[in-house]
Amino acid sequence: MKTDVLIIGGGPGGAAAAMFLIREGITPVILEQEEFPRFHIGESLTGEAAQVLRRLGLEEKMNQIGHPVKHGVRVYGTNAANSWFVKVSSRDQDWNLSDSTTWQVRRSEFDHMMLQEALSRGAKLIRGTATKALPYDDGSLRGIVVRRLDESEEEVETKMVLDCSGQATFLANQKVTGPKYMGSYDKQVAFFSHVRGAIRDTGTSGEFAPNNTHIFYHKKFHWSWFIPVDQEIMSVGMVTP
Numbered sequence: 489m490k491t492d493v494l495i496i497g498g499g500p501g502g503a504a505a506a507m508f509l510i511r512e513g514i515t516p517v518i519l520e521q522e523e524f525p526r527f528h529i530g531e532s533l534t535g536e537a538a539q540v541l542r543r544l545g546l547e548e549k550m551n552q553i554g555h556p557v558k559h560g561v562r563v564y565g566t567n568a569a570n571s572w573f574v575k576v577s578s579r580d581q582d583w584n585l586s587d588s589t590t591w592q593v594r595r596s597e598f599d600h601m602m603l604q605e606a607l608s609r610g611a612k613l614i615r616g617t618a619t620k621a622l623p624y625d626d627g628s629l630r631g632i633v634v635r636r637l638d639e640s641e642e643e644v645e646t647k648m649v650l651d652c653s654g655q656a657t658f659l660a661n662q663k664v665t666g667p668k669y670m671g672s673y674d675k676q677v678a679f680f681s682h683v684r685g686a687i688r689d690t691g692t693s694g695e696f697a698p699n700n701t702h703i704f705y706h707k708k709f710h711w712s713w714f715i716p717v718d719q720e721i722m723s724v725g726m727v728t729p
């Protein structure tokens with residue numbers, strides 16, 4: 489198989505990249521190893537992520553689906569002795585920063601919507617796992633070996649590879665790009681669950697809106713999150729050193 493652009497990973501990064509390419513007249517192939525919808529952690533979008541969705545024309549769709557609107561993050565200090573509110577903000581075309589809103593998402597639903605949207609705009613999907621990079625002698629890539637769902641192997645030739653494999657960092661592991669450096673923020677463990685019945689703020693917007701993120705800081709590298717992923721369910725997680 490031959491393509492101009494192969495995107496490894498059909499998560500929101502890969503799907504958004506595909507939609508931007510399609511806008512420029514390039515039809516990419518997305519390679520995804522998992523069946524969507526699938527669980528993923530990372531549910532509280534930033535203001536900039538919301539701007540990307542707006543640029544892709546997805547604001548109306550996000551609101552129609554009913555993803556909770558996030559106005560900001562309340563951070564509680566150690567022992568909840570104090571707290572402060574960080575507003576969601578985003579930049580416009582002229583790089584001016586202003587208050588904004590974004591969304592909380594149940595990732596199975598959001599990632600599925602993003603991938604389907606990329607496909608409906610023209611991207612092609614192949615199901616399978618990238619297993620090996622195929623370099624030319626000068627180190628640039630000529631393609632990728634893909635293991636399909638039936639365990640058969642296929643070479644996909646491509647002019648360009650976008651590594652959107654998330655934490656799997658496919659190209660770094662294949663030593664195509666530089667090594668993966670672990671920072672001090674990469675050494676924590678997160679425990680998380682989805683719970684029903686959490687009490688929310690009752691305001692209508694801004695600081696006391698019901699669907700903001702709450703972060704409880706205990707000490708460096710040790711904190712927890714409350715993220716409402718829909719009208720009923722709260723994502724609760726704890727990060728520990």
Ligand SMILES: Cc1cc2nc3c(=O)[nH]c(=O)nc-3n(C[C@H](O)[C@H](O)[C@H](O)COP(=O)(O)OP(=O)(O)OC[C@H]3O[C@@H](n4cnc5c(N)ncnc54)[C@H](O)[C@@H]3O)c2cc1C
Pocket residue numbers: 496497498499500501502519520521522528529530531532533534616617618619652653654655656658678
């Ligand atoms: C505990 C935790 C909490 C987080 N909380 C937040 C948060 O609140 N807000 C936030 O913005 N971010 C958060 N993040 C980060 C967020 O999860 C990621 O930034 C986001 O998922 C990245 O999206 P992506 O599309 O780049 O990668 P992913 O969503 O991980 O998608 C990568 C895709 O690539 C596929 N793939 C991987 N390897 C291969 C391969 N070899 N072949 C084929 N397919 C492959 C995978 O199946 C996957 O579907 C959190 C992360 C963690 C670990």
